[in-house]
Structures are given as structure tokens and as C-alpha cells.
């Protein structure tokens with residue numbers, strides 16, 4: 001008999017049947033390390049709300065539920081019916097006899113994947129003969145402010161999603177039948193990568209599924225929406241180069257077309273002029289931050305952004321480069337120390353501060369709100385930020401971008417020899433989860449210095465990437481390789 005499908009596999013099949021197929025061979029889906037750790041933490045926190053509830057190791061359709069009239073709760077019951085096995089965060093028999101299904105999520109609001117999960121559990125419970133009175137989402141309340149001790153009762157807010165779950169539950173039999181057919185098939189379903197791969201969450205198989213696609217594949221067109229992709233495929237359009245410039249609404253799309261037609265990096269002729277505000281002299285800044293669903297530091301809220309590390313390269317007029325950084329103590333709120341040291345390092349001149357995206361501006365505004373004594377100085381600093389991402393998006397495209405403007409894609413595509421190799425911490429998610437483990441004392445203290453060194457090295461590589469990228473853009477503008485931009 002085939003093993004039952006898991007809730008995660010059913011969820012994958014709702015996005016793409018090929019995603020389910022690829023999950024069948026036992027691969028562990030790479031998950032966002034912060035999101036999955038926070039979800040586990042929230043699930044564990046339910047215990048504080050129901051200290052008497054037994055953990056439920058039972059499986060099958062026999063759930064250890066008390067009879068009506070006996071209020072009680074069961075945490076973590078495993079239900080296996082209809083070829084599917086799901087873990088139920090909370091089953092609660094209320095005093096009025098109603099059976100309440102509770103689902104924990106580490107999101108700020110109820111999103112479609114949670115409703116799909118609720119609908120599946122609702123359907124399976126009714127299939128197993130239980131009458132579900134209502135369905136509740138248990139989410140962290142963004143208004144909750146942590147004291148010295150965490151108050152789980154105040155952290156959770158309950159949202160009734162019975163209506164949505166009941167409505168979508170009607171689709172579940174069809175979803176399960178389709179998933180079972182994929183699981184029983186001898187070959188993978190024929191599914192093309194397309195914008196559906198990014199919704200509701202980026203698929204972990206994107207790199208694998210698109211490896212054979214050329215740089216000019218239509219799916220690499222920047223800001224391509226699913227209906228537009230579908231319409232272009234129906235017209236037989238496979239390559240970005242087949243598109244007319246007149247039908248491209250967005251500068252990055254027109255730039256992509258020109259680069260791919262030429263088979264070379266394209267830059268608009270106003271690139272040099274638009275680089276004028278980026279120095280040198282200039283500083284190049286990057287933050288690493290955490291925004292946990294379960295707040296770690298006193299006086300912070302769920303999902304509040306708490307930066308713990310800044311890194312800055314500074315380039316003077318003679319081309320000399322200097323690096324400074326600061327990483328917070330993991331046992332208390334790092335923001336006061338971070339803001340003070342940042343102002344000491346970069347607040348003494350008026351050179352532009354080059355960043356990549358709006359994240360640094362939002363983070364500095366968050367610091368100004370949290371630290372009113374420093375608000376004026378911080379906002380003056382924010383006024384000097386120059387966003388290189390916005391400039392690259394509007395003025396440059398290289399075939400190696402493959403539709404992405406992330407710094408990790410753009411810098412290696414434009415700077416010969418630059419890469420992110422050799423780093424122990426290689427992405428922002430890992431950096432955040434590593435710092436959270438330190439802050440929650442989940443990492444052995446003796447490993448902390450090495451981890452902090454790895455985090456600093458990672459952040460420093462990002463700011464060095466900005467220095468190198470700006471140099472490459474200047475060379476591009478000076479080389480005359482740029483062409484007239486669209487009107």
C-alpha cells in the first residue's frame with residue numbers, strides 16, 4: 001500500500017503537480033529557516049495555553065478526543081485517513097460541546113496557504129466522522145509588546161476562519177484525487193516553469209526546473225505576470241527577443257530585450273548622469289536583521305525588524321577602501337548599540353550612503369521610532385541613502401541576470417571574478433536564524449565567536465559587492481557601450 005501523502009505534499013501539489021512529484025522521492029523540502037523555526041516555536045508555545053493537554057501520539061482515524069461535555073484539548077494529534085496524514089496543532093472540545101480545530105501559523109494575517117491547510121484538515125476530520133464546530137487560526141498578534149517574560153496568552157490572537165475553510169473544503173476531494181494520480185504515475189507530469197512557480201511561495205525547484213532554459217527564455221522577462229505569460233505562450237512566444245519593444249511597458253523589460261538581442265550587457269545612455277549622486281567619496285551599507293514571529297527582546301513586537309549587524313565599506317576620492325562593522329550582543333536588544341556605532345561611523349560627513357533596496361531606509365526609520373533620542377541624527381543619515389537597485393533596474397540589464405535583480409545575481413553578472421564563494425553563512429535567512437539561535441541561547445556559547453565572524457564576513461561581502469558593482473557600472477557608462485534609452 002502506498003504511504004499516505006503528507007500535508008506538505010498536498011500543499012505542494014496545489015501550486016504545481018511537478019512540485020509534488022519532485023517531493024515524492026523523499027527529498028526534504030528546503031524551507032525558510034527562520035519561518036520554520038518560528039512555526040515550531042509557536043506550536044511549542046501552545047503548550048502554555050493548554051498545560052493539561054496530552055500530546056497525542058495516536059495515528060489513524062482514532063483521535064484521543066474527550067466526549068462532548070468534557071472540555072479538553074489535544075495538541076499535535078496525527079490523523080491519517082483518505083490516503084493523507086496530517087498533524088493537527090489543536091483540537092479542543094469546548095464547554096458547549098463544539099469541536100474546535102486550531103491551526104498555528106507564523107504569519108501576520110490569514111493567507112491562502114493557511115486556508116488551504118485548514119480546509120484539508122476540516123475535510124479529513126469530517127471524513128473520519130468528527131463534526132467540526134469551528135476552525136480558528138492562531139497567529140502572533142502584531143500589537144503584542146513583549147515584557148521581560150514572554151506572555152503566550154497575549155501573544156496569540158485567534159481568528160475564526162470556519163467559513164473560508166468550509167468553502168474551500170469542497171475542493172479537497174478533487175485536489176486529493178489529482179495528487180493521488182500524480183503519486184501513482186510512472187513518469188513526472190509535464191509542467192513548464194512559469195510565474196506560477198513564485199506563487200504563493202517561491203518553489204525550491206526553480207533553479208533545477210529552469211537550468212536548461214536559455215538566458216532569453218520568456219519566463220526570465222522581468223516583472224512578468226502570470227496572465228501575460230500565459231497569453232505570450234499561447235501566441236507561441238518563447239524568447240524575450242521575439243517581443244516588440246512597443247509592447248513592453250516597463251524599463252527593465254525593454255532593457256532586457258535590448259541586451260538579449262545584442263547578446264551583451266545593455267546600459268541606457270543616461271547611466272553615467274544618474275551615477276553622479278553615488279560618490280566617491282561614498283559609504284556602502286548593509287544591515288542584517290531578525291524579525292521573529294515570537295519576539296526575543298523586551299519591548300519588541302512580533303515581526304518587528306531588529307537589526308543586529310551593520311557593515312560599511314567606505315571609498316574615498318583617492319580610491320582607498322576601508323571597512324568597518326558592528327555586531328550586537330546576542331543577550332539584549334542590539335538596536336541602541338547598533339544605532340550609536342552606526343552614527344559614530346557614518347554620521348560625521350555628508351557622503352552618499354549606497355544601499356541595495358529600500359530595506360536600509362525602512363530599518364533606519366524603525367530605529368528612529370524605537371530610539372527617539374537618536375531620531376534626528378538617524379533621519380539625517382537616511383536622507384543620504386542612494387538605492388543602487390532602483391538605478392540598476394531602470395538602466396541596466398545583462399543576459400546573466402536571468403530575470404533577477406538580486407545583488408547575488410547582478411554583481412557576479414557585471415563584475416568579472418566576483419562571487420559569494422567560501423562563505424560559511426551564505427544568505428540572509430541563514431544569518432537571521434543563526435543570530436536568533438544565539439539570542440535564544442540555543443547555540444553553545446563557545447561557538448558564538450566563530451558564528452559572529454561568519455555573519456560579519458557574509459555582510460562584508462555584500463557591501464564589497466556594492467563597491468564592485470558601482471565600479472562596474474561606472475566603467476560601463478564610460479565605455480560608450482551604452483545605447484540610447486527608450487523615451
Ligand code: SF4
Pocket residue numbers: 015016017018019022191192193194196197203204205206207209
Ligand atoms: S519550479 Fe515551477 S515547474 Fe518546477 S516544480 Fe516548482 S512550481 Fe513546478
